[in-house]
Structure formats: C-alpha cells, structure tokens
Amino acid sequence: MGLTKSPYRGTRDFFPKEMRTRQYIFKKMEEVSELYGYEPYDGPLLEEVELYRAKSGEELINEQIYSFTDRGNREVAIRPEMTPSLARMVAQIHREVPKPIRMFSIPNLMRYEKPQRGRLREFWQYNADIFGAGQFGEAEIIQMAVSLLRSFGATHEHFEVLINDRRFVDLVFEGLISLDDVSTKKLYKLVDAKNKMPSDKFSSEVKNITNDEAKAVIFERFVQLNTIDDIKSFIADFYHSKTAAPVSVNDNVAPLYSIFKTLEDLGLGDYVKFDPSIVRGLDYYTGIVFEIFDKSPENRRAIAGGGSYANLLQIFNEPSLEGVGIGLGEVPLTDFLTTHHLLPDFSKAKLEYLVAYLVPEAEKCASELASKLRSKNHKTELFFGEAKPKKIFSYSEKKNISKICFIGEEELKNNEVRIKDLINKTESIVKIKDI
Amino acid sequence: MGLTKSPYRGTRDFFPKEMRTRQYIFKKMEEVSELYGYEPYDGPLLEEVELYRAKSGEELINEQIYSFTDRGNREVAIRPEMTPSLARMVAQIHREVPKPIRMFSIPNLMRYEKPQRGRLREFWQYNADIFGAGQFGEAEIIQMAVSLLRSFGATHEHFEVLINDRRFVDLVFEGLISLDDVSTKKLYKLVDAKNKMPSDKFSSEVKNITNDEAKAVIFERFVQLNTIDDIKSFIADFYHSKTAAPVSVNDNVAPLYSIFKTLEDLGLGDYVKFDPSIVRGLDYYTGIVFEIFDKSPENRRAIAGGGSYANLLQIFNEPSLEGVGIGLGEVPLTDFLTTHHLLPDFSKAKLEYLVAYLVPEAEKCASELASKLRSKNHKTELFFGEAKPKKIFSYSEKKNISKICFIGEEELKNNEVRIKDLINKTESIVKIKDI
Numbered sequence: 001m002g003l004t005k006s007p008y009r010g011t012r013d014f015f016p017k018e019m020r021t022r023q024y025i026f027k028k029m030e031e032v033s034e035l036y037g038y039e040p041y042d043g044p045l046l047e048e049v050e051l052y053r054a055k056s057g058e059e060l061i062n063e064q065i066y067s068f069t070d071r072g073n074r075e076v077a078i079r080p081e082m083t084p085s086l087a088r089m090v091a092q093i094h095r096e097v098p099k100p101i102r103m104f105s106i107p108n109l110m111r112y113e114k115p116q117r118g119r120l121r122e123f124w125q126y127n128a129d130i131f132g133a134g135q136f137g138e139a140e141i142i143q144m145a146v147s148l149l150r151s152f153g154a155t156h157e158h159f160e161v162l163i164n165d166r167r168f169v170d171l172v173f174e175g176l177i178s179l180d181d182v183s184t185k186k187l188y189k190l191v192d193a194k195n196k197m198p199s200d201k202f203s204s205e206v207k208n209i210t211n212d213e214a215k216a217v218i219f220e221r222f223v224q225l226n227t228i229d230d231i232k233s234f235i236a237d238f239y240h241s242k243t244a245a246p247v248s249v250n251d252n253v254a255p256l257y258s259i260f261k262t263l264e265d266l267g268l269g270d271y272v273k274f275d276p277s278i279v280r281g282l283d284y285y286t287g288i289v290f291e292i293f294d295k296s297p298e299n300r301r302a303i304a305g306g307g308s309y310a311n312l313l314q315i316f317n318e319p320s321l322e323g324v325g326i327g328l329g330e331v332p333l334t335d336f337l338t339t340h341h342l343l344p345d346f347s348k349a350k351l352e353y354l355v356a357y358l359v360p361e362a363e364k365c366a367s368e369l370a371s372k373l374r375s376k377n378h379k380t381e382l383f384f385g386e387a388k389p390k391k392i393f394s395y396s397e398k399k400n401i402s403k404i405c406f407i408g409e410e411e412l413k414n415n416e417v418r419i420k421d422l423i424n425k426t427e428s429i430v431k432i433k434d435i
Numbered sequence: 436m437g438l439t440k441s442p443y444r445g446t447r448d449f450f451p452k453e454m455r456t457r458q459y460i461f462k463k464m465e466e467v468s469e470l471y472g473y474e475p476y477d478g479p480l481l482e483e484v485e486l487y488r489a490k491s492g493e494e495l496i497n498e499q500i501y502s503f504t505d506r507g508n509r510e511v512a513i514r515p516e517m518t519p520s521l522a523r524m525v526a527q528i529h530r531e532v533p534k535p536i537r538m539f540s541i542p543n544l545m546r547y548e549k550p551q552r553g554r555l556r557e558f559w560q561y562n563a564d565i566f567g568a569g570q571f572g573e574a575e576i577i578q579m580a581v582s583l584l585r586s587f588g589a590t591h592e593h594f595e596v597l598i599n600d601r602r603f604v605d606l607v608f609e610g611l612i613s614l615d616d617v618s619t620k621k622l623y624k625l626v627d628a629k630n631k632m633p634s635d636k637f638s639s640e641v642k643n644i645t646n647d648e649a650k651a652v653i654f655e656r657f658v659q660l661n662t663i664d665d666i667k668s669f670i671a672d673f674y675h676s677k678t679a680a681p682v683s684v685n686d687n688v689a690p691l692y693s694i695f696k697t698l699e700d701l702g703l704g705d706y707v708k709f710d711p712s713i714v715r716g717l718d719y720y721t722g723i724v725f726e727i728f729d730k731s732p733e734n735r736r737a738i739a740g741g742g743s744y745a746n747l748l749q750i751f752n753e754p755s756l757e758g759v760g761i762g763l764g765e766v767p768l769t770d771f772l773t774t775h776h777l778l779p780d781f782s783k784a785k786l787e788y789l790v791a792y793l794v795p796e797a798e799k800c801a802s803e804l805a806s807k808l809r810s811k812n813h814k815t816e817l818f819f820g821e822a823k824p825k826k827i828f829s830y831s832e833k834k835n836i837s838k839i840c841f842i843g844e845e846e847l848k849n850n851e852v853r854i855k856d857l858i859n860k861t862e863s864i865v866k867i868k869d870i
Contacts, residue, residue: 002752011479019475035809037816040454044446068503098833136819317437374470381472384571
C-alpha cells in the first residue's frame, strides 16, 4: 500500500526554502510592528464555536469553519480568524492596561475553502489592532501597513490602499436608498462583488435589488464616485432633491475627509485612494474600512483589509471600546512579493564552515574545532566520517558552504587546520588555538 | 448572557509578557539549530488520521488525538506530534538532497489530555532530526540539546541527559526474559512508570507480568543498573547461567559504550548518565534513546526525549533511512527555566521613544518626527492628542519608555524638540533636523 506523501488538501509542507521565506516575512512583520510600539500576542488554536457565532458572518460559520465536538462534548472550532480571540483577550485586560492598547500577532488559521491562487485552507495572517485611539488609530494602522510593505522594497508603484467609510456607505444605503434589511445586505454583497462581474450584469442586479429606478440611479452614481471631492456634489445632488431632512450627513462624511488629510500629512498621499466599492462585506466594521491591492494587472487582488469596529467587546458584556484592525494574509503577500520580484533567494541555507577530518584519529580534534567555531557564533557543520577531499568539495558546493576546515594527518600533528575559502578561492593554514 | 473570556481548556492566551517569553525561547531554538547546520521546516496543522495510525502508539490515536471528519468526508487530525509529518516530507525529498539531512521545527501540537503542571492540550514542541548519519547523529542531537539548554544559562547542575539503548533493552526483555509480546509490552510500560510508583508495588507488578521468579530477578537487576560498567557484570552473570547461546550480545551493547565515549570526547561527561529505565514506551525507536531531566527535586520531570529510529519511511513504501530525533516541549522547558530563575523579565515592552505634542498645531511635526525615528530603527510610539506633561509622564512610566520627545509651542516655532531621558534623568533640546 504505502501512505500518501502529499499534505492534506489546501495545506502546505514548508521545506527549508519555503520556511526561510516565511521566516523572512514574519520577521519583517515583527520588526515593523515593534517599531510602532505594537506588542506581540497569540491565542489558542481552538475556540468554542459560540465565539464565532456571536461575531462573524453566517457564511463563515456554516460553510468555512473547521468545527467539531471534542471528547468532552464541547463544540469547538479551529480559529478561522484572529479578531474574536483578540476581543476575548482584550475583554480580560482592558480595564487595567493603559490605552491605547496596541497588539499584533501572526497566527495560523484554517478555513474550509476551495484552494486557488491566493487562497488556501491553512494560512498565516498578520493581525495588528489598536484599541482606544479613535481616528488616530485608523491613520496609524494604515501608515504601519504601508511601512510594512515598504520594508520589503514595495512602493506606490506596486500597491495602493483603497479607503472608504462604513458610516458614509450606511448613509447612502440606509439613508438615501433606504431598503429593507435583506435588500440592504444584498447591496453590500453586490458592491463587494462589483469587480468580479460584467457591468451590464451588475446594473441588472442593482435594478433587481432596489426595484426602483431612482434608487438604482443613486446606487450607480455611488459606485462611480472616484475621489472624496466627488462626494460633495453627490450629496448636494441627492439631498437637494430629497424631501426628507438629511440626518447628520456631515457627521457621516467628515471622517473620510479627515483621514485623507491625516494620511496626506503623513506623506502617504501617493498610496491612498478613495474607493466606494470597499465596504468589507457583512463584517463588523463601523467606521473607516480599507483594502490594500496589488497594482499589477497579473495579480490584481487584495493583500490586506481592515477598518474600525466599535462593538467587539459587547459579546463579553463589556463596555464598547473602539478598535481598528488589519489582517494581512501571508499567501497573497507572498504572491505579491513574488509578482514584483521582491523576495530574496532562500533556496539554500547559509553555512559558514564545514569541518572535515581526513584520518580517523582527527575525529575528536575536528569535533572540538566545530564546537569552538559554534561557540564563536559561526554556523558550522561537522562532516561525519573520514572522507576524500573530492567528496567533501562536492558536498560543500551542494550545501552552499563558505569555508572548509580540513584536518589531515599533518595538520593533526601540528595542531593546525587547513582552511579553504570557497568564495574567495584562497587557502590558509591556521593554528587551532588561534581560531 | 455574555460569552466566556477564558481560553478553551488546556490552551493558553499569550499576552505580551508570555508571548515575549515564547519568542525568546523560540529564538534560542532557531539560533542553536542553525549553528549546527539544521534547516527550518514546518508541516500542515491537519494530517489524515491514517498517518498517525500507521506510526504511533494506540493510546495516542484512541484517547489523545483531536480527530474529526472534514466536509469532504476525510478523517483528519490536528497534529499531536511532528515526526509523522516530517517522515512524510523526508519521503518526498530524500533521494535528491545530500545526506545527512538536518531539520528542525517548532510546531504547535494538540493532545486531548487532562491539563496539569508541565502538560497542556495545546503546546509547542521543538523538534530536531537528522537522517542518514548513524551514530554520529545520535551524539550530535544530544550535543545540540545540551547546547540549547546551556544557551539559556543552564548547566549540568540543572539538568542531565539519561541515556539507554533499545537494542540493549530488547536483548534483556526479549532475549533474556523472553515473554510473549503482550507481556513484553507490559514490561516496557512498567519501566516507563517505575519512578511514579512505590518500589513494593513495582516488584509485585514485575512478578505478575513475568510470572517467573528467575525472570523477575533478571528484571529487577536490570532496572538497578547504574552505569554502563554495570552492564558488563550483568551480562556476564546471566549469560553464564543461561543455556541458550547469547545472540549477538556485543552488537546490542557496543553502541551504548560507543556513544558514552563520543559524548565524553565532546566534553559532555558531566551531562550524561546511563539509565536503564529510559525505554521511550511503545514508540518507534530502534537504537539509542534518551530523556533530559530537570535535576531540581521541585520539578523532577522530563524536558525532552528522543532517540534513533530506522523504519519511519517504510509506511510510504520508501527504503529505510535511519534517523535520530529529539522533541522538547515548550511547556516543561518554561517550567524548567522558571524553576532555576533562568528567564529574563519580559513583563514590559522595551520602547525607546514617546513623541508627544503639547499644542494641536504640533501634531503634524510630531508624527513626522515619529516616522523619522522609526526610519532610523528606534521603537517609537506617537502619543495621540495634545496632553499635559504630567499625563504623558505617568503614561511613559507604565509603558516602560526610555525617552520622551516633547514638542510644545516654543519648540514648534524653533524646529526643535525637548528630549527627556527617563533613565539617565537628563533633558536636552535638539534641532529636529539633527536627529
């Protein structure tokens, strides 16, 4: 028979090359987060299903979650996202710690999805969240995300941050178009899917959902808004023609103007763009929402998404504490970095020394030398068993080794080592005590 | 109502303090492994249950595994250990890569256990394995484990490596005592449990299992062996009195003498000790086996265990390739380091700068300064909103900040910043362009 050598569908084996790539990416995430004062955390791999039921969209629970009943009869799930665990943790500590609370994590998550480019069943996701900082937090999270991508060498030629505001979207969907809840939800979904369907299909869907010519016109105007300046004329046009009094229109639009001003002050004007189609589905967002897109036509997809949420602690009977978060998947990020040739070559390990002995009597001396080199922080491999130099050279080439230390009969007698530098093509004889 | 704020039983929330501790531990594991030329890998969180059924002890599958049926009707399990995944991965590559193959990983694993000190349901485990290196690999794995513990500041006063050999155990259990398979398995289990029961209970169990006075005597003598030198007289005594011809006695004992010689040559004589009770249960080991024990009477437990195995690739229909591995749990390691006061204090983040503005007009200047400091690799937090110095000082103290940069009306006018060094208790005024 023989078992399969393949990993479970939608998951990956990380061989050293892939693992070093992952380590490189995670290290940047940690470094940039810590530069901004974010602190590391992690939660459990399993949570009770109830936690996701209380928070997430129905689709996630019903179709995408890995849930099962444990041996103690608890309904549990492998975490499909990190925010609910974070909310649970912040609910424990928010009374004692100084605000704002800045946290980041790089958990492995699982979702039962059809594996495809940029989407797998098991993946890692960078999460950064700030609590108790209001609009300052929104700008900082976006700024930090840009810093992170820039730390890989990416610029505004490679990616853009598309921004919208759920308060503005609600103003239009609930205030201006004002359909029932079910139809409003359908509109949200439709906007999300806009770029994935032909424009005539989109228009007919709009008509179906609104079931009203005038409302469809408002909606079509909305999705065509291009800059935040367009919003002014849009609002002027429709509020002028409406009989109902505009309810707190300014309150719902002002934050959008404000965040663009702040981001421009931060020198991020080239990176950010208003986009009415960013609504973040049926998620729990209540303020600014954003997605980061690869600009390459070959890989036109979201690398990250996030926004403001006000009510995540309520499910724990805690007072509301506004948060802003971002989730950035390691799978689309790796695709992004690969598309733009921003990943170093990690196919081989970097080994400094190979210590080899040519006669059996030199074994002890060789292993002592290897220990000594390691104690001085040199990555060192000991070649096991005595071997011919030819074999050792071919091994060293395959393993990307920089220097070989040979100990033969002569060297052993003189307490010396012959060092071949394979990069500079030099050779030297050194007393072992001088290393 | 309100959901629970507690993590799922047997799992942990890693708040920043615990997470920084974990990062510190994992970083040492990575550094030491790479010093020895081990390369990083990772496998999937889920594997098909078949993989564990083919390899592991029945107890693990039946009682301890988190298994369930996925939406595609596959029987899968959250990995309870890493070695089967590694074997699956090595089966894919062993023909192409140069030997020995050195690999390490720090996966999160889950087992359905009764949570207790040193044992949780979710835990991380350092795994290092070497394939195709024979007895050299056994010594290197043990040497590397000692290096790892020494890198935390531990010495032979804190821990010891107890070593045995499955070939020697088999010689005694199967060759000398020669019971049926079921009873032999029971003897293995009994040895494993020896230190957890009173000696009279142990003796009566031995008599029950062997059901033979002479065999019980051999067994009691065996478990009392203290040094490898004792083995000589033990063998002389029993083979002298036996009528059957000793089958390859030397072959089965020689490797034990050999590894102790090698480990002494490596300067590890103070760390290693022969212990007949180390048999590693019903596991897949076929050669040297070892466990690393905390020497403290307060925390007398195994931190790590491992050994040689020859046949792990066979379940994939691949030729056998001998391997040596170690598993070291992060939970008992943390207990060990805590017991011996070897963990630094990670309760607070290390933040270098807090940038604060005292008038609203200075906000932009302050955020530019924060960006500049970060671009020079200083961990910097921006204090949001204008605030009184008193509040900023108390915040800085709570957050363990080293220096505060104040920008008030005066400083803004002069393009300056006032820097308070909270550690050295000094204050200076610096031109912003000079930072």
